Amino acid sequence: QKEVEQNSGPLSVPEGAIASLNCTYSDRGSQSFFWYRQYSGKSPELIMSIYSNGDKEDGRFTAQLNKASQYVSLLIRDSQPSDSATYLCAVNPLRNKLTFGTGTQLKVEL
Amino acid sequence: GAGVSQTPSNKVTEKGKYVELRCDPISGHTALYWYRQSLGQGPEFLIYFQGTGAADDSGLPNDRFFAVRPEGSVSTLKIQRTERGDSAVYLCASSSAGKGSSYNEQFFGPGTRLTVL
Numbered sequence A: 001q002k003e004v005e006q007n008s009g010p011l012s013v014p015e016g017a018i019a020s021l022n023c024t025y026s027d028r029g030s031q032s033f034f035w036y037r038q039y040s041g042k043s044p045e046l047i048m049s050i051y052s053n054g055d056k057e058d059g060r061f062t063a064q065l066n067k068a069s070q071y072v073s074l075l076i077r078d079s080q081p082s083d084s085a086t087y088l089c090a091v092n093p094l095r096n097k098l099t100f101g102t103g104t105q106l107k108v109e110l
Numbered sequence B: 001g002a003g004v005s006q007t008p009s010n011k012v013t014e015k016g017k018y019v020e021l022r023c024d025p026i027s028g029h030t031a032l033y034w035y036r037q038s039l040g041q042g043p044e045f046l047i048y049f050q051g052t053g054a055a056d057d058s059g060l061p062n063d064r065f066f067a068v069r070p071e072g073s074v075s076t077l078k079i080q081r082t083e084r085g086d087s088a089v090y091l092c093a094s095s096s097a098g099k100g101s102s103y104n105e106q107f108f109g110p111g112t113r114l115t116v117l
Helices: none
Strands: A011-014 A019-025 A033-038 A045-050 A054-058 A061-066 A071-076 A085-094 A097-100 A104-109 B005-007 B010-013 B019-024 B031-037 B044-050 B053-056 B065-068 B075-079 B088-095 B112-116
Touching: A011 A019, A019 A033, A019 A085, A019 A104, A033 A061, A033 A071, A045 A054, A045 A061, A045 A071, A071 A085, A097 B031, A097 B044, B005 B088, B010 B019, B019 B112, B031 B075, B044 B065, B044 B075, B075 B088
Parallel strands: A011 A104, B010 B112
Antiparallel strands: A019 A071, A033 A045, A033 A085, A054 A061, A061 A071, A085 A097, A085 A104, B005 B019, B019 B075, B031 B044, B031 B088, B044 B053, B065 B075, B088 B112
């Protein structure tokens, strides 16, 4: 079992729709969780961090964490073509270093 | 302020050569990380510095890889006797989090694309 699992996609959604990206992790001791956006040929950009169970909203983005189910998700409302990218889920299973999933490719279609 | 910077942006070398990759973290960030990303994969942890010392080097694949951060700011990743399998994008990240902190937002530089021919 991989430490952090994501569906590689591509996930295609129409412009204006809600995109839902999911991630599961194996280490129950993980304390912090992050979503990074990576455009093709660019480096990862931090877009959300979440540390407690529940929802955290920032603009069009909502991160959701359920530690009991070892599940973290990212919702993108009113999806735009500029949201088309690979979204990386990262987990902090040991203090200070991050373990990444392989990423989900999101395509927002006009 | 300025973000994490990395030089060079691209490096092409021949098998067996030595290379150095440089990272300049965000000013004031005490924690610095090196990751490696291959095509279609997420970044893979290599080494973590807190200040000048390597707090965790468990991700370094073998003894051809070495990294230093002598003054607690700029870091250099050194690869000896490069192999074709070393070809990847090498990413540096920095964080203001102290050692053992769970609130560890890491900010990445643009990366160095290393190609070993």
